[in-house]
Amino acid sequence: MSSCFNGGAGWPEPVVRVQAVSDTCGETIPERYVKPPNERPSTTTPQPAASSHGISGPNIPVVDMSMPDSEETARAVEAACREWGFFQAVNHGVRPELLRRARSSWRGFFRQPAEVRERYANSPTTYEGYGSRLGTAKGGHLDWGDYYFLHLLPSSIKSHDKWPDLPSTLREATEEYSEDVVKLCRTVSSLMSRGLGLDGGRLHEAFGGEGGEGACLRVNFYPRCPQPDLTLGVAAHSDPGGMTMLLVDDHVRGLQVRKDGQWITVDPVPDAFIVNIGDQIQVLSNAAYKSVEHRVTVSAAEERLSLAFFYNPRSDVPVGPMPELVGPESPAMYPEMTFDEYRVHIRQRGLSGKAHLQSLQSFRSAASS
Numbered sequence: 279m280s281s282c283f284n285g286g287a288g289w290p291e292p293v294v295r296v297q298a299v300s301d302t303c304g305e306t307i308p309e310r311y312v313k314p315p316n317e318r319p320s321t322t323t324p325q326p327a328a329s330s331h332g333i334s335g336p337n338i339p340v341v342d343m344s345m346p347d348s349e350e351t352a353r354a355v356e357a358a359c360r361e362w363g364f365f366q367a368v369n370h371g372v373r374p375e376l377l378r379r380a381r382s383s384w385r386g387f388f389r390q391p392a393e394v395r396e397r398y399a400n401s402p403t404t405y406e407g408y409g410s411r412l413g414t415a416k417g418g419h420l421d422w423g424d425y426y427f428l429h430l431l432p433s434s435i436k437s438h439d440k441w442p443d444l445p446s447t448l449r450e451a452t453e454e455y456s457e458d459v460v461k462l463c464r465t466v467s468s469l470m471s472r473g474l475g476l477d478g479g480r481l482h483e484a485f486g487g488e489g490g491e492g493a494c495l496r497v498n499f500y501p502r503c504p505q506p507d508l509t510l511g512v513a514a515h516s517d518p519g520g521m522t523m524l525l526v527d528d529h530v531r532g533l534q535v536r537k538d539g540q541w542i543t544v545d546p547v548p549d550a551f552i553v554n555i556g557d558q559i560q561v562l563s564n565a566a567y568k569s570v571e572h573r574v575t576v577s578a579a580e581e582r583l584s585l586a587f588f589y590n591p592r593s594d595v596p597v598g599p600m601p602e603l604v605g606p607e608s609p610a611m612y613p614e615m616t617f618d619e620y621r622v623h624i625r626q627r628g629l630s631g632k633a634h635l636q637s638l639q640s641f642r643s644a645a646s647s
């Protein structure tokens with residue numbers, strides 16, 4: 279058990295791997311993982327059960343990326359981003375074989391002995407590596423999940439030495455996967471721009487243009503949990519970056535999206551990417567597109583793996599509402615801030631609902647009053 283602790287790496291308390299907790303805690307989870315009653319999944323209004331073929335309750339839209347009319351695709355993406363901030367992209371062009379290889383390589387990492395995993399233990403300075411908590415607030419509630427975080431773009435900060443060397447398939451699979459997913463992000467970014475009535479390259483330009491964009495990957499691993507009604511795999515948050523391409527296990531549900539005050543459980547379409555707007559695109563679009571709160575529930579019966587690919591603006595480019603979207607009827611809702619500046623808050627406080635974006639908005643109101 280001692281190899282599952284990672285003290286002295288800059289965290290305020292020794293870090294315990296949730297995998298180790300799951301293996302040893304029996305029927306009762308430690309107090310640190312028990313969420314306050316109003317945050318527990320069990321207090322959520324139940325959603326109608328999904329049928330085996332589809333969903334009987336509301337669910338996030340599905341967008342077919344292979345439609346021959348790209349205007350129609352742009353309209354579907356726009357509607358989803360305005361109304362839900364989320365959609366599932368199907369027929370997206372990334373090979374199912376590659377999706378499976380990426381998933382199985384990362385599952386393989388979380389199945390390595392603890393001493394192999396611990397070689398990559400992370401610190402709160404960059405978060406890069408194997409981790410078990412977000413945020414450095416002492417004594418806070420913890421999420422029921424471990425993760426691996428790594429940088430992909432700009433290539434100057436990508437370092438294979440910081441990626442696991444086991445299983446042996448992992449580095450090549452992650453490299454290939456990230457190349458294909460970046461291409462998909464560029465396609466989706468162009469559709470999102472057009473949906474705003476702008477040139478297809480406008481968001482890409484606002485992200486820093488050719489070679490400017492940033493990308494990183496967080497692979498989440500949620501072990502089985504004996505009391506899933508009391509905890510969450512990831513607490514409610516919006517994504518701080520530009521957009522997220524999420525690949526989840528086809529057969530295990532867990533992601534919930536907040537819509538009109540209700541938590542909607544997403545039914546994953548096999549091999550789809552779940553795409554969502556992050557805070558930076560909400561700011562650039564002057565709140566036309568929504569960066570929506572989501573969270574993850576865990577299961578007593580099955581572990582779950584997800585790959586969250588974050589596509590971000592260049593870290594030192596000022597990000598504010600795009601001037602074309604600002605006018606007398608739609609004043610700028612946010613001040614300009616670089617993604618690096620924005621990230622500083624998140625790294626200190628961890629993910630917390632929509633608090634970061636709301637604090638930007640109050641900064642704007644205070645500045646203009």
Ligand SMILES: O=C(O)CCC(=O)C(=O)O
Nearest residue numbers: 496498512533574584586
């Ligand atoms: O695991 C999931 O379904 C979502 C993960 C997520 O929200 C995140 O990594 O930010």
